[in-house]
Amino acid sequence: MSNETIGNDSNLRFGLEHFPWLDPFVPNRWWRGGWLQTLSIKAVRTDLDTDRWPGSVQFDIVGDQTPPDVLSGYYLPAQGPGSDRPLVVIVHGMGGHARSGYMLSMAERLLEAGFPVVLWNNRGAGDSAQSCRRFHHPGFTDDLSDLCEYLRTDRSTWCEHGLAAVAFSLGGNVLLRYLAETGDDSPFSIAAGISTPHDDRTKIRLQTGVSRGIRCSSQRFFASA
Incomplete structure (x- = not known):
């Protein structure tokens, strides 16, 4: 498990200033090691309900294909007046969706700290599964780019205090690539990738043992979908 902060020195200071409550990751004594930590997410329980959160908005972004793919997400505003914290876009990993x-x-932790959030469905996941002919993959950044453009042009009041991002697993790969492509022009002031399989050690691990079997099964599924 690795957490990575992306940005220049000023962005790093921004992150430390706005996220002082985010403690260093310490694994639970019963969930040590990558496999157990991966399984542990099945035990995550939260009271957050996107349909009942005050002011929540489910939104769609229609693509330019024929017929168009329709991508979807949820906006949850921070509670309490006068919040000046950036909107945090949260991106899931493979097999997940916006409401995993x-x-x-x-999202619950961020909302408690006063941050508005967007829970995003990658192409072909969650609510967008029935309205997309294609699936997302870790090298495809167009959808994240379209999301940022949509937020800044069509929903500017949501992100009037800036944009931040948190992305998990393969969603983190998309985020890292997007940051590399946009550089200083990135709309995100701060971004964090969690458990992103982007280095050589991860590649080697995914090519051996049980991980190889899971990876090959996933590839066959997406190839046949």
């Missing part, structure tokens, strides 16, 4: 337990858990 770990996504709601992260």
Whole structure:
């Protein structure tokens, strides 16, 4: 498990200033090691309900294909007047969706700290599964780019205090690539990738043992979908 902060020195200071409550990761003594930590997300329980959160908005972004793919997400505003904290976009990993337990858990913690959030469905996941002919993959950044453009142009009041991002697993790969592509022009002031499989050690691990079997099964599923 690795947490990575992306940005220049000023962005790092911004992150430390706005996220002082985010303690260093310490694994639960009963959930040590990558496999157990991966399984532990099944035990995550949260009371957050996107349909009942005050002021929540489910939104769609229609693509330019024919017929168009329709991507979807949820906006949950911070509670309490006068919040000047950035909107945090939360992106899930492979097999997840906007309302996965770990996504709601992260959103709940951010909302408690006064941050508005967007829970995002990657292409072909969650609510967008029935309205997309294609699936997302870790090298495809167009959807994240379209989301940022949509937020800044169509929903500017949501992100009037800036944008931040948190992305899990393969969603983190998309975020890291997007940050590399946009550089200083990135709309995100601060971004964090959680458990992103982007380095050589991860590649080697995914090519051996049980991990290889799971990866090959996933590839066959997406190839046949």
